[in-house]
Amino acid sequence: MSHVLSKNSYGKSHVRLSKVIRHGDRHDLMELSANIELEGEFAESYTKGDNSRIVATDTMKNTVYALAANHKLDSIESFAQSLVEHFLQKYSHVAAVTVSIQQDRWLRIDHNHPHAFVSGGDEKRICKISRRRTGTATQRTGGIDGLVVVKTANSAFTGFLRDQFTTLPETSDRIFGTSVRAEWIYTPGPHDFNSIYDRSRSRIIDVFAKHKSMAVQETEYEMGKAVLDACPEIEEISITLPNQHRIPINMQPFGLENKNEIFVPQDEPFGLIKATVRRG
């Protein structure tokens, strides 16, 4: 019997980095975690243990550090782009490079402090830049992960299908909690990535707060439309919304009434709603 190595790739994950950009009396802080993945002529390492074409993943890590020293790190997208270019230019036997980065969210203390920051939580800004030496154009995505929101009004869920396994009651007034993951595809051309991120995040939060939701699905689609309207630089957006349920507690066994006030938050199971919206 013969075997074929039909696909292979390798790289370094979770390369973490802080950069302090020192502007006179004011500092900027960028903290990120990068993943690098290479495809190319590496088969002989797999099939023969010949490492002569292998860029050690430790070298990839060092490359992230070294390039960060001379890059202004104005956005994770531009830094990822420079890493992609480095590996493609340096090694002719590399066929494709993918760099994905997630950035921590630091907020200035008192909105304005020159060098002290408080965590904005586990929410991340994300990007992925992928380029193949030949053929297709560079693929560039940006996004948000872990934007946790909840609303206590203007969310209903009625009129759904009922079958022999349906026990869920209809509700015209439920709690809607979720953790937004949004990933958008950039149109070609130079962009102000930070401005796009700001507009997208702001529109997503705005729709969440204002939309009278008849379904998580509907709110998700409205978010996608709002981002496309606010950002001509985005050609497509995919959003994933877990439904982080708050279940009303049945108080009748205790002789009490639950006036839609007391709920149990549940981690699992959870509904998971996905949509991709693009320009028509």
Place this chain on the structure above:
Amino acid sequence: MSHVLSKNSYGKSHVRLSKVIRHGDRHDLMELSANIELEGEFAESYTKGDNSRIVATDTMKNTVYALAANHKLDSIESFAQSLVEHFLQKYSHVAAVTVSIQQDRWLRIDHNHPHAFVSGGDEKRICKISRRRTGTATQRTGGIDGLVVVKTANSAFTGFLRDQFTTLPETSDRIFGTSVRAEWIYTPGPHDFNSIYDRSRSRIIDVFAKHKSMAVQETEYEMGKAVLDACPEIEEISITLPNQHRIPINMQPFGLENKNEIFVPQDEPFGLIKATVRRG
């Protein structure tokens, strides 16, 4: 050989709860997780499997739900207090009750939205109320856990002991990152717990941002003093600060200079600094 059951207690942990307080056109949202622990005459359940005095932990969970329905949940301290009272009054064979609660941090969207909230991250407000039927007074603590902050200036670490295992260089300018855990003991008497929490949190952040730190220890002590000064209702405060290191990267092997700009954040190992400050 004979054995003695020298200590026992049991309870329910991680009872999660959401309460929506509906004020006409504006909602408040309280989300919390409670732990309940009972001590008392329970030995025969351990030694004989006789459960006749055992309050099922499932009943404790239901009690949290039921009491929440009629409690205004204005602070986690007041709710914990009411749970403690319930079990002591209801069951004469219960000798001591401890209730600890941690509250999620929800921020109004746009600082002002009537019913939509964004997560303030993993930071928690905490409290613990413990009362023994006889003897000592009720013990009441409040606090903060997981307040993550970082500063990129005004932190030094010099003049420490050097021995044969010391390799750490002195530094007059390092990054100082930590996740504050503070727990304070309340003086007796009725208090405005929410006001105390607001003043404490504000003072801790303020000291972190402004203090010229010669050691994590020193900043910690300054935080403790500032909280005591701002809150006469607090008689003692204990603070724990993990030192969430950012290590400067040695760029010399790459022929580059690191102008104190590029660091690796490290999860472990970490320094852990503790202090308790009380009125003199």
Place this chain on the structure above:
Amino acid sequence: MSHVLSKNSYGKSHVRLSKVIRHGDRHDLMELSANIELEGEFAESYTKGDNSRIVATDTMKNTVYALAANHKLDSIESFAQSLVEHFLQKYSHVAAVTVSIQQDRWLRIDHNHPHAFVSGGDEKRICKISRRRTGTATQRTGGIDGLVVVKTANSAFTGFLRDQFTTLPETSDRIFGTSVRAEWIYTPGPHDFNSIYDRSRSRIIDVFAKHKSMAVQETEYEMGKAVLDACPEIEEISITLPNQHRIPINMQPFGLENKNEIFVPQDEPFGLIKATVRRG
């Protein structure tokens, strides 16, 4: 500007389940977590908030419970298959169903106890069954996730590329630790899924222990070949191996020699090596 909902799907994630199969004097225990995802004519829920074709994710959860009652749960693959069939047969407006399941690893206490089990750790057995009503055949994969292994001999890494950012020394004797994720594609036809799983897992561990590794890549490829050789029911296998580094500590600053004995285990960053092997 117009928008198009170009893709959508939704479902329920992390539906957990225990089933005790009671054979006279001996019990089997199956614990699993299932994810269900539907595609179909759901667009009007997104675009109009019309839920009349929406199967509530709560109903999906109940369906998992209900079908488990009458299914023998002999393998996660067969249970996933029955869930896929249920949704396709029940709802003509469902175009595609994907069910993925992960199973906990419970080991009988003393290898043989009739009803008491000890955890086999975080390792999971996994599967994914996906069927589209029209067109392509059912896609069926099985696999293993989180099989954590380490070896202290017979692992080298030499002869790799060196550039200006390479600082990693060559080593002919390093520690090799990883957490295996393997996912294989089944050939068509009825199979004994449990037997395939046993043979695959056994071959992966065996190759890890015995192979003289010149690269993680090489060991990964050998694992893939061994599984294909042992399991004619598998047509392709993809393996992902994180390199869970143990870094030798430089003892020279302490006046000591490290005889390749003392290492620091590091969670991040980590190398990540991927390969897909199929029959030639």
Place this chain on the structure above:
Amino acid sequence: MSHVLSKNSYGKSHVRLSKVIRHGDRHDLMELSANIELEGEFAESYTKGDNSRIVATDTMKNTVYALAANHKLDSIESFAQSLVEHFLQKYSHVAAVTVSIQQDRWLRIDHNHPHAFVSGGDEKRICKISRRRTGTATQRTGGIDGLVVVKTANSAFTGFLRDQFTTLPETSDRIFGTSVRAEWIYTPGPHDFNSIYDRSRSRIIDVFAKHKSMAVQETEYEMGKAVLDACPEIEEISITLPNQHRIPINMQPFGLENKNEIFVPQDEPFGLIKATVRRG
């Protein structure tokens, strides 16, 4: 107003270490994570930022590495003891040292492989050695954390108190799942710590599997007694058992019967049962 620094300590946490002990054709592997905490004359670092008596936590980390080079690491207790002695002997201004260590569980592949190991899961062996320069004797504890077990027979819970908030039905046949944490206090004198650990772990598992449980409390007490009987070197043992509930699913809404076969595993809330058993 004046303030008093009433308590202080500091140290290094999560110092991870692998040691390979190379015996000719067979290797032993020890992987551990150590926490070190010092008390002493450190107040001036807190109150004045004077670090001249501060042993940097980085130095503590290096000390763990350096001492590991010359220690045989036959047990975590003996290694912790040597770290305690080191800091007390080296620094006369250190008043007390506490070292706690947790050890990973590695099992030889095929029970017998000379240098390849498979993870035994998240279960840890633990110890804590604490010594104050003056006064009390050294405090030494050993233990187990995260030993996850489940049984599907011989567990009942009946005859408990019922009040207006009790909804839990009695059951004569439930699933009993838990994650054992046991911590024992050693008697004075030299001991074979590894043998004690083996006997304790074996007795705990044995009691879990064989005991007909009328309450988690009862099983816990039986475990404590069995360990004391098997280990004269232990004077007291504290055990904590979370009740990792599997809730029977109500199948009646689906027109099905649940013959005590189908359950939902739940992470929270959970009962938490504690006991300390000592010689009478």
